[in-house]
Amino acid sequence: DTGVSQDPRHKITKRGQNVTFRCDPISEHNRLYWYRQTLGQGPEFLTYFQNEAQLEKSRLLSDRFSAERPKGSFSTLEIQRTEQGDSAMYLCASSHDSNEQYFGPGTRLTVT
Amino acid sequence: GQNIDQPTEMTATEGAIVQINCTYQTSGFNGLFWYQQHAGEAPTFLSYNVLDGLEEKGRFSSFLSRSKGYSYLLLKELQMKDSASYLCAVRADSNYQLIWGAGTKLIIKP
Numbered sequence: 001d002t003g004v005s006q007d008p009r010h011k012i013t014k015r016g017q018n019v020t021f022r023c024d025p026i027s028e029h030n031r032l033y034w035y036r037q038t039l040g041q042g043p044e045f046l047t048y049f050q051n052e053a054q055l056e057k058s059r060l061l062s063d064r065f066s067a068e069r070p071k072g073s074f075s076t077l078e079i080q081r082t083e084q085g086d087s088a089m090y091l092c093a094s095s096h097d098s099n100e101q102y103f104g105p106g107t108r109l110t111v112t
Numbered sequence: 113g114q115n116i117d118q119p120t121e122m123t124a125t126e127g128a129i130v131q132i133n134c135t136y137q138t139s140g141f142n143g144l145f146w147y148q149q150h151a152g153e154a155p156t157f158l159s160y161n162v163l164d165g166l167e168e169k170g171r172f173s174s175f176l177s178r179s180k181g182y183s184y185l186l187l188k189e190l191q192m193k194d195s196a197s198y199l200c201a202v203r204a205d206s207n208y209q210l211i212w213g214a215g216t217k218l219i220i221k222p
Contacts, residue, residue, distance in 0.1 A: 033209075042116075042199050042212030043155065056209060091154060099143060099162075099203075101210070103154035 004104035006092050012110045013082055020078045021107045025094030032075050033101060034067055035091040043091055049075060082111045114138045116213035118200050123219045124190055132185045132216045134200030145210065146174050146185045147199040155199055158185070187218075195220045 005024045013019050025032050030051050035043035046065065048056045051072040064082075069075040079086055089108050093101040116136045124130040136144070143162040147155035161167055161176035161183060173186040185198055197215040204211055 040214065042201070042214050043210075044212070045209050048209055099145070099160045100157045103156070105154050 006104040018080045023092030024074045029094035029096040031095045033093045037089045087111045114211045118213045118216045121217045134183045138204040140204045143203040145201040149197045
């Protein structure tokens with residue numbers, strides 16, 4: 001396994017459109033996390049899965065954001081009716097009963 | 113509230129030693145992490161402390177004092193490739209969610 005992968009790496013969309021990102025974690029990892037990061041800031045927690053169960057969702061996450069991990073493997077993050085403030089790097093990380101989270105390369109979203 | 117503070121930017125010389133500090137105020141504590149992040153790339157894990165004391169890993173060491181809510185990352189024999197942002201993160205409870213600082217941008221000069 002080569003690590004956590006994310007697709008696409010870059011996405012440019014117009015305000016009001018919906019976008020979906022995919023994350024494939026390291027295969028034996030049961031925990032999966034989504035973060036958002038803007039320039040000069042640390043990652044901001046969005047949501048967390050243990051296997052297929054979404055155990056926690058940030059209060060900062062509006063109803064426009066939804067995430068799934070249907071089979072406990074890959075995960076998708078959808079943003080509906082995108083706004084310019086959604087422009088950021090979206091990071092996925094995974095871990096397996098350990099302390100270390102392994103990050104994917106991220107998806108950079110630009111909303112015009 | 114949850115808060116993690118670290119300096120915004122530091123400058124050091126190649127071959128020297130630099131210490132990056134992190135202070136935290138969180139509702140609980142279940143471990144502190146340091147990550148390195150090069151510009152435009154994802155964070156990569158450096159160290160983990162859950163008990164007081166110093167953890168050494170090659171050129172990098174990390175220290176924790178839980179009573180003071182304080183940690184530092186020590187980088188020795190600095191190399192130009194160490195130019196990056198260094199992120200401090202705290203796990204406040206047992207659900208594995210991390211609370212992140214804004215990161216310290218380290219600039220290495222020849």
